[in-house]
Amino acid sequence: MSNNIDTKIEQERENARNVCSTEGSTSAECAVAWDSVEELQAEAAHQRSTKPKKNSLEQYCDDNPDAAECRIYDD
Numbered sequence: 307m308s309n310n311i312d313t314k315i316e317q318e319r320e321n322a323r324n325v326c327s328t329e330g331s332t333s334a335e336c337a338v339a340w341d342s343v344e345e346l347q348a349e350a351a352h353q354r355s356t357k358p359k360k361n362s363l364e365q366y367c368d369d370n371p372d373a374a375e376c377r378i379y380d381d
Contacts, residue, residue, distance in 0.1 A: 311350045318343045 322339035329335040360368070367376035 311346060311353065315343060315346045315350065318346055 325339040326336035
């Protein structure tokens with residue numbers, strides 16, 4: 307998901323650069339374009355901070371899925 311929002315941020319940055327070069331760096335359109343970039347960056351930061359942290363066993367099992375400690379048994 308993060309990759310998708312990062313792509314959108316890059317697209318909005320490019321748009322903001324184009325708008326500002328066309329309309330002028332002090333124009334209202336330029337300010338609005340950069341506001342869009344900032345909003346997306348804030349959302350990306352929020353998404354990263356709300357992901358649950360993995361405990362040490364979960365991290366170990368991600369790296370070593372075949373380890374005995376990481377086996378999952380069906381009941």
